[in-house]
Amino acid sequence: MDETPGAGRAPLACLVTGATGYIGGRLVPDLLDAGHRVRCLARSPERLRDHPWADRVEIVRGDVTDEAGTTAALRGIDVAYYLVHSLNGGARFEESDRRAARTFAQAAHAAGVRRIVYLGGLVPADKPARELSPHLRSRAEVGEIFLRSPVPSTVLRAAVVIGSGSASFEMLRYLTERLPVMVTPSWVGTRVQPISVRDVLGYLVASARMPAETNRSFDIGGPDILTYEEMMRRYAEVAGLPPRLILRVPMLTPRLSSLWIGLVTPVPRALARPLAESLRHEVVCKEHDIALHVPDGPGHPLGFEESLRLALQRVREANVATRWSNASLPGAPSDPLPTDPSWAGGSLYTDHRSRDTAAGPPELWRIIEGIGGENGWYSAPLAWAVRGWLDRLAGGAGIRRGRRDAARLRVGDSLDFWRVEEIEPGRLLRLRAEMRLPGLAWLEMYADPRPRSGGSCYRQRALFHPRGFLGHLYWWSVSPFHAVVFGGMARNITRAAERLADQPEPEPEPAETSAPPEGGGAGLP
Template identity: 75%
Template structure:
């Protein structure tokens, strides 16, 4: 605070702005009057956020000292909201090294404070018995606390908010399984917290006194078991009573697969979360309230947090989603805009269709593809491909859409990722399903020489090894049915919306 009682305006660096918490924190910091700089590996993913024009976006990676050093210049408060969860067996080493680099560069740049959102750890449990996920979160906090820069480590358990991985797991398990045989960890006590309280503590931590260098447990007012959480979710959502039968034979590993099959959360994320749920995570103090006082009605209770999350989902107002962050190992390079001879083979399936509808109507159909609207061709084939992807550890089709009508760069769209949008003209999707290669799907809304609309579609596949080539040739006989049907039905749908009963010829 300044001497006159006003809040100090900080220059804040936010890492993880493409993720669930980071994407929600940025507008909260702006609303509090702070200046914000975002460090992102792929700045283009932030391009379509409504707040992008109000922040500075720089390219970089927390594992790269040079880019972190440049991003830290002139920064007062640095938010560390990244982790390597789901990237493989070496994620603990990656997290440790990245946190060390971040702390070193913050100290060298004269940063006044680091704020880190970690995981709540159980009392009295040695690090060797923690899940790798919780152990790594705790270690990152220790590294930052020892960096020489005053650090606030906020430790939260399950975060309840529309779009969070924890909320999605809870929602899908409860809604899809009226009778459940569940792991024994459903009886473990947890202290969940509403996402709005997490954001309030994160913003408020920028004003902590300089001498504060410690961890803070943050949680809501309710201590519940996961079983209670599912039953209370059913009550708040107006669902019939759920029959839940805990059994001891489902190990954390099997639990991860079980969650991955029932929910849209991939196994790479579901497994470490399931492993963490075997530990009781309850706050041991609420000291954060001394520095960030709780306003009336806060912390938000569990049932209220559920109601708020469900309201946001029903109104399609999910600002960020757990799937906003890229799936580890998803394809990135080369780009389909590279020349045909670059990077080896590039298989292409092209379709075109004249459309008796204005380009803007055609574009609305294109932008609305996926999720509940489907893919306009052979639903059984798309569903089968999604199930196969889930069985082999991929994301499947169940991620859906963040928004029912609008897309932005970086959004997940079933088992695709929005890689590029030229509003009114181009939508490019990059595949994140398990494939022996890299794949894209491009859809164009154009105007032909006769003044009519033309829909142009291009599917591209960059094979990896012999298996990739075999994959393409094994599925190519079905392209006329899948991709050809998609082009025809998109044209037909656009024509129908424009009030034309007959689609134009091919």
């Protein structure tokens, strides 16, 4: 389903609305890779500045409800992607969606746009609109507005999108990981046809070159039709969690379900309610006509379990710390983005410590780089030793591996029961835990200069990505000891750096002298 750049076809000018959202932020680089020119319309352009493609696109400030501004943004555009929704827009979100879609369609026609591409929701074919949830009803109405407009439109209709950051996937993730035993509403028995975010993006990119006469909707989905309960069970299996016990309770209404989801997960209730209401309806593709225009490539569309593995891959590769620590840039559509909501990407517990010190960054860095092994961990040595013994009993590496070099570290070095994952010499040391844990853990240590006041600032952060209920239980069971272990560590590292800075400079050794060669001084005849 991927377009090949430079395949003999002229690039298209594409406008992407919703580039700060889940799908839009992932679509832009795919359009660029396909050779297209991209303009983004955003109410808050500053939210796009951290993307790696920000300097390759034109970004204009605007709102799809402003016809004049939208018409100006659409001028010179061939294909307009409409990826905005008022999912949590309050009681009048249907009217907001309706008004915005009509404004956008009129502006696209006035600007001479050749095609509108819209990603909507899969709706049951046998249900009248009045019986649909407000969320699904609004999605369907927006699609109809575009199809009735003078601009040829492609309306893609998808159910649950599988990828880190997708609201429906995050709800699945949190419910499954946090609850080994679940009392669930009856909608967990509803059939759903999920689709990988990679396939969604492939269809969106290819839709830019639909034949001019095509003006219709297409159902898109993966090859598997599952109930929400089956998806939770398969998620547990792929994520390596124990089997989940699921008990259905029919009296849980969508409102009660959204309250329950809000209690158990960090997904906002304003999002949880429309999602829970939509899950009352069976959403299964009635056709696969998209393949007439976008032939399925080898292995596509992806199956549910493969989609899950890709969505969880970044976590399994132990790069989660990068995602949360510096908003690193993703390598695949299923990876997290800097603009994803704070509740996306799974749970991450953190312990932050920072201390100013009179020691300079070089002295502080020498202490940081020398940590572990014979130098120890600068706090609660008995606690570290006990943790090492317990790890050995559990079949782990323990704390006896020590260091390769007493003074220098490099990426990949083992360091007691840690592994060096990243080094920025003089500034950052990131360690990944290799002890037996119900999750993934990192320890970061920074030496930041303080040019105005002199000295430096030591920053320390412990991160833990729990796996399942036991992971959450583990964090909360050890967190009372963090003040002693991690607080003492920050305090003692800065003190050691200050002692090092106070040491007098060693006296230079006298330079060796040698007698001049016979016949005179050096260099003289």
